[in-house]
Amino acid sequence: MIEVAYVTKDMRRDPYERITHLGGTGWQRSQPDVVQHIEQGQEDYYILLDGIPAKLIVALSRFGAKYLKTELEVEEPHILLSLPSQAG
DSSP states (O other): OEEEEEEEOOOTOOOOOOEEEEEEEEEEHHHHHHHHHHHHHHHHHEETHHHHEEEEEEEOOOSOEEEEETTTTTSSSSHTSSSOOOOO
């Protein structure tokens, strides 16, 4: 499993499309690449919440767009969006 430590955001977009990249120590990938890795079973990604891993999953917005959220979230990726931002 790969830990996600930060996200790069485009604040002009809606919450489902706002995250453009995810990254951690020594790596950064676009959201579509991470979605593809998860869907194809290549990699699992997680974030730490109070020291406990929360796995990222692929979800589908009501408009048909794929996005990432933690397995703990019902709809919008608020937890993922709360990660520190990295300049894009």
